[in-house]
Amino acid sequence: MIKRVDASEEALQVIAQLQERYGALMFHQSGGCCDGSQPMCFEDGDFKVGESDILLGTVANCPFYMSRDQFEYWKHTQLTLHITKGRGSSFSLEIPMGIRFIIKSRLFTDEELQILESQQES
Template sequence: MTERIGITKAASAVIEELRERFGPLMFHQSGGCCDGSSPMCFEDGDFKTGASDVLLGHVDDCPFYMSKDQYEYWKHTHLTLDITKGRGSSFSLEIPMGIRFLIRSRLLTESELQQLKEEGLL
């Protein structure tokens, strides 16, 4: 199965630290402007998902959701969750740590796209 989202070691370490403090976590990327287009980390269930959200996959056992509109733009890409120094202005749990999550992306390969089509996921 083709994975749509991955994670760096640095982001994984932050998730582990946040999980120790807050328990189970989840991510959502809305595709809004400014920091709204950054992935945001919440305690699992604190962000209510609905019919306008797509479950993209899991990173370190945390569900990662994306708004359908954003997914339509990025459905041909593989995303990697990473971190960078600097405070964002969102409600994401990592913000007080002086870092923020971000997404790095690459286009899916032809074989990855074909596999997603065969699995009915594209």
């Protein structure tokens, strides 16, 4: 199975720490500018997803949503949730830790895109 979203080992460690403190989590990446252009982590249910958001998959049992408009730009890429030092300017839960989540991406191969299409049909 091809994943649309995955996480680095470093990101998984941070997610585990946040889950220990806050419980169930969720991620959202909108198509907005500034804060919305980075993935944000919330306690599950604290961010209200709407009809314009789609579920890309899960990372460490956390749903990862993206705005439909943003997905149109990213649909040919696999996203990998990662962390970097520095403070983001949002309400994301990792901010007090002196780090922030970022996205690294790579283009899917033609074969992977075909598999993704078949996964959606089943």
